[in-house]
Amino acid sequence: MRLINLTIIKLSLIILGCISTATIAKDYFVDSKQAYIDIASNLKAGDKVILKNGTWTDFEILLQGQGTEKSPIQLIAETKGKVILSGQSNLRLAGHYLHASGLVFKNGYTPTSAVIEFRRNKSELAYHSRVSEIVIDNYNNPDKRESDYWVALYGQHNRFDHNHLVGKRNKGVTVAVRLNSEQSQQNYHQIDHNYFGYRPTFGSNGGETLRIGTSHYSLTDSHTLVENNYFEQTNGEVEIISIKSGKNIIRNNVFFEARGTLTMRHGNGNLIEENVFFGNGVEHTGGIRVINKDQIIRNNYLEGLTGFRFGSGFTVMNGVPNSSINRYHQVENAQIENNTFVNVRHIQLAAGSDAERSAVPINSVMKNNLIINENNQQPFTIFDDVSGIKFSGNVANTKVLSNVNYGVKQQAVALKRNDAGLLLPTSNKVKAGAKTDLTVISKAETGVTWYPKVPAIIAFDSGKTHTVKGSAQALLSAIENAASGDVLELAAGQYDVSKLVIIDKVLTIKAGQHAKVTLTFQRSSLFEIHDGGSLKLDGLSISGESSPDSAGNSVVRTKKWGMVNNYRLVMMNSQLVDLDINHTFDFFTTGKGALADEITLINNKFNKVSGDILRLDSEIEDLGIYNADYVTFTDNSFSNVSGSLIKLYRGGTDESTFGPHLTMTNNTLANVGLGKRNKSNASVYLHGVQVTNIDSNTFVKSAPIVIEHTVGEPNTLIVNNTFDSTEEPSVTELRVAGPHTATLKNNKVIKN
Structure with missing residues (x-):
């Protein structure tokens, strides 16, 4: 009888404890910043803070407290998408088991280093916390060179999911995983089901969409999982995802018309699998770039990618012998297997080989990959010794370079597009390539359902x-x-x-x-x-x-x-x-x-101009910054122009951008560039331009073309032009010894 009574008492205490916990948890409906401040420091497990619909200006939110796995502390919108944080607003989380959702950041910018930050300060971080269904839409500092993150993950075991981020334009990574303390290392964060929308070309380094770690902590493992995200036209710079730590998993993400690559820049032992890249022939769309040790790249599908050099469809880099932590470590023990490459223009091996980057890939394999190019152009470019990459079981529809053909079988392969949108072999006898049941997450499955994904x-x-x-x-x-x-x-x-x-x-x-x-x-x-x-x-x-x-x-x-x-x-x-x-x-x-994304002049006539036609040279600090990405002249005539047709300048040694690009076709220049104030002494002056195509133009009694190559292996083509009473083009290599690398052919020079 006594035992029964004790059992009843214990059960009663448990029931009372549950009732007590349920009673303590509260819902707070907050309608002002002061009302939030009044309750913010006393939130308990299970509490829910509901922000009233409307626009909240200059609201710096600190969500802090100690929730539990079953009773997190929540911050939500009264109605998802109807709570707008504008002006100088931000959100910080510090504590355990916190969850924020349903908010929209737009029409302003963060007053601190991040819009959303998983910490209060250096010592108070977030753990087991979550940010979901939040929108950050063009929330940019008006000073483009002022750097901030949109999201900075600190602490451990945090999740960032089902969010919508579009239009980051100022300097800084869109989402950064920070490893700058022991409390943030081996973090096991999860970044999933997010929609990463349009990020325009930034025009210098600092435009990554996602970065995991930094070079300083790159030999530390992060264990971050990035899966089921959609990257659409994330064009900020050459690195869309920049991995700078170890033991991360990048899986089942879609990259749609995204200019740049998924780059293993620093760190070892990362797994890159089951990702899908759709380039659709868009210029500079890239795939995967391999650097460092023990990387596994398998079962990825890459189609319609046009990028080259560091932004190519697939790149294996050369390293620097005894590299410092912030340069290029040698590729060693890379496992590249069962990937499908369809209409991928460039697969580049030992890329970046030069006097510094002389450590070739070693102890690596490239096996069972399927390589199909419908234009019958073989895609490989080899810049150094690739005997350290062993090829076997690969299948291609073209004959490939002799260095690697021992491990690549040439075979005609018929393809058919499946319901997931992938081109797969029609015959089950083809054993190479990505697995046939590869899933492709749709754009609609990512981000939020209540905020439109509008054209960029x-x-x-x-x-x-x-x-x-x-x-x-x-x-x-x-x-x-x-x-x-x-x-x-x-x-x-x-x-x-x-x-x-x-x-x-x-x-x-x-x-x-x-x-x-x-x-x-x-x-x-x-x-x-x-x-x-x-x-x-x-x-x-x-x-x-x-x-x-x-x-x-x-x-x-x-x-x-x-x-x-x-x-x-x-x-x-x-x-x-x-x-x-x-x-x-x-x-x-x-x-x-x-x-400028684009400056285009077509079929125009200019006469009597005392200055320049296009003055695009304001960035003179040599930091890799420039003023126009694509410049096009077609079918124009220019006469009596004292200055240059164009002055386009990109200085410095940065290699993270694709531009500038100049295309100049079928134009006529007469008496251009000879004015005494034209210090360039050029009709066309290009410094550090990455892609130049000057074709079928006529120069009469004009100053010459002056081109100065800097970094990035610039691609310069000057062909089929007539230079009448005009000096031949001048091309100078400013950073590489030896003759210039431009192609000049079929030009006609008439001397009077």
Whole structure:
């Protein structure tokens, strides 16, 4: 009887304890920052904080406390997506078993080093905590060079999942796993089911989407799992994922039209498996880059990748003998097996080989891979001794290089696209390649369901067309009232614009059909491009006759400093005259820090310009920064231009970018570049440009082309041009001994 009573008492105490715990846990509905502050330091296991719907400005949230596995402390939105954190807001988590979800960060930037940080300070970190269903949308510091993270993971056993991150434009990694203390090492974090949307070209180092570790701690193991994420057009720099630690697993992620690579930059013993890369032929789309020891790369599917060199579809690097921790360690014991490469333009082995990077790959294998190129071009490029990579069981539809053909069987392989979107062999006799039941996570399965995954860039001419009557005031009013993507079609007449026109939306200004439209302007510039702005001009006549009689005018310019958004400028079928009212009158000049995704000039005529056509040389600190990614001249004529057609500058030794790119085809230059103020003494001046194609142009009585190669193995092609009373092009290697690497052929030089 006594035993029964004791049992009843113990059970009663357990029941009372459960009731007590349930009673202590509270729900707090918070409607102000002060209300949150009042309860934030006293949160207990099982407590739930509900933020009222609305916009919270300058709200720095600290979620702290000691939850439990079954009773975490939660911070949620009243309605998912309806709680907007703007201005200078952020979120920090410190403690155990914390969970934040449902919030949106936009229209502002973090006042600290991260938007979301899994720590309060260096000693108070987060453990077993989770951030899910949170959106960070274009939440950028207005100073593009000011670095911050969007997410910084510290502590151990934390999870970042089902989040939506799009539009990081200022310097800094989108998501960083930090290993800078013992409490954050061997962390076993999980990063899964996130949507990593468009990250525009940053134009220098510092644009990675995900980084795990840093070089300083790269010999430390992280044990971070990255799986089931979707990377769409994450174009910040050459490294999309930068692994700088050991024992990480990168699995079942999709990379869609993403310019760059999954790079094992530092650290050993990482597993890269079952990832899918869809390049769709987009320029600079890459795959996987291998460095360091004991890396396993298996069962990955790579298709339609065009990238080359460090950004190629597949790269095995050379290392530096006895490398310092921050350089390139030798590839050793890499296991590269059962991967499928379809229409992958470049597979590069011993890449980066030079006087410093002379340690070739050793003790590695490349076996049972399937390599199919429908254009019948073999993809391998070999830069050094690759005998340390043993080939076996590989199948290719083309004959490959003699160095590796002993382990690659040439075989015709028919492919058929399966329901998952992968091209697989129709015959089960082909044993090479990724497994046939490879799963492909869809974009819809990642991120959140309640926030749209909209196109990254608003296209020109995608909106409404508005007719503008022939007056400057009508034009200014139409620009003010237009929406992004709209077209302003101008009636015939002269538009003498007295104000600087700010372009902060995507806008096309064109002449109406058969209408003769002339624009003149009374300020030092006609158009100034600001954040959010891109401009297309079509069929116009633009004259500098009404411009101020002072030096330094321009037709178009960007903000002089402080742009964080990339922009586009297109002009076609237009005439530009009398840009010579004083000296140094440019067509276009860039502000510092501005980066054009595209500047395109097609079928235009320029006459009497006292400055340059394109002035793209404001970044002179030699930090790898530049002002335009793609510049294209097609079918234009330039006459009596005192300055250069283009001055495009990218200095420094950084190798993390793909650009700049210049394409110049079928243009005519007469008396270009000979002005006494043209210090470059060039009609075309290119410094550090990575890809140059100057083809079928005519230069008459003009200054020469001057090209200065720096780093990155630049690809320069100058072919089929006529140089009439014009010196031959000058190409100089500034950092590599020996003759220049440019291709000059089929050019005609006429000396009078």
